[in-house]
Amino acid sequence: MRILLTNDDGIHAPGIATLHRAIRGLGSIDVVAPKDVQSATGHGITFHRPLMAYPTVTGDFEGVAIDGRPADCVKVALRSIWPERHGAGSSPDVVISGMNAGANAGVNVIYSGTVAAAVEAAFLGVPAIAVSLYLGGRAPCWERAGEIARVALEAVLRHPLDAHRVVNVNLPIIETADAPMPPIRVVRMNTAAGADGYERRVSPEGRHYYWPAGSGMAFAHIAGGSDVEALDERCITITPLRYDLTDEATLSAWQTRFP
Helix, strand or coil: CCEEECCCCCCCCCCHHHHHHCCCCCEEEEEEEECCCCCCCCCCCCCCCCCCCEECCCCEEEEEEEEECCHHHHHHHHHHHHHHHCCCCCCEEEEEEEECCCCCCHHHHHHHHHHHHHHHHHCCCCCEEEEEEECCCCCHHHHHHHHHHHHHHHHCCCCCCCCCCEEEEECCCCCCCCCCCCCCECCEEECCCCCEEEEEEECCCCCCCEEECCCCCCEEECCCCCCCHHHHHHCCEEEEEECCCHHHHHHHHHHHCCC
C-alpha cells in the first residue's frame, strides 16, 4: 500500500510523528504537510503567492513541508510531488491526515484543516481518512493513541474505499499508556452549532477585543447516535463524509420553481 501522510498541525507536530510510527508496516509512506500550524483553517487554498516547499528531516521521517494550508499540501502532493517521485500518472492508494491534536467531531468537521486535507484528496480521486484525538484535561499519551489509531485504520482499510471516499475517525481521550482499546462505533456527524462564546476584554490601549472561550467541544445539543455522543462515551467514531453539498431533499422543489 502506498500512503500519503499529511496533517494540519504542521510537519513537526507530535501527532503526525506518532501516526507515522504507528502505520509503518502498512506500506510505503510519503509525508507532505504544512510548514506551520494550520489548525481550523478549513478548506482554504492559496492562489496569490507561491507555495514554497522545504525538504524536512524530523526525528521520525523525511518529508516535504509546504508553506500553505492543508488542502494546498494535498493538491501539491497529488498534482506534482507524487508524480515527480513515483512517475507520471501515479497516485497513492490512500491519503491519511492526522493525527490531529483535538477532536474533529460535530460541526468542527467544517472548520477542520485535518478533514479538509482528506476531502481534497477525495476531490482528486484518492480515498482518504482523517484521524483526530480528543484531548482531555491532561496531556495525551501519544504512543498509546498511535497504537489505537493503527487498529482503527486497519479496521477501516479492511473494506474497499472508492476513489472519492472520505472517512472521519476520532479517538476518545487517551491519557495513559495502559488505556484499554475503545469500542468502535459508526455514527453520524452531530450538526448542532457550537456553544462556545467569546470573552469581551480591554487591551492596554483601551480597545475592546474578543477572546474565544471554551473547549470547542460544547454544542447547543448532542444528538443520539452522533459522533460527539460516542466520543463522550469513550468510543472510537467512524463517520463517512461526502463533499457534495447539494440539498437533495429540496432540489426537485427548486427545479419546479424555475422550469
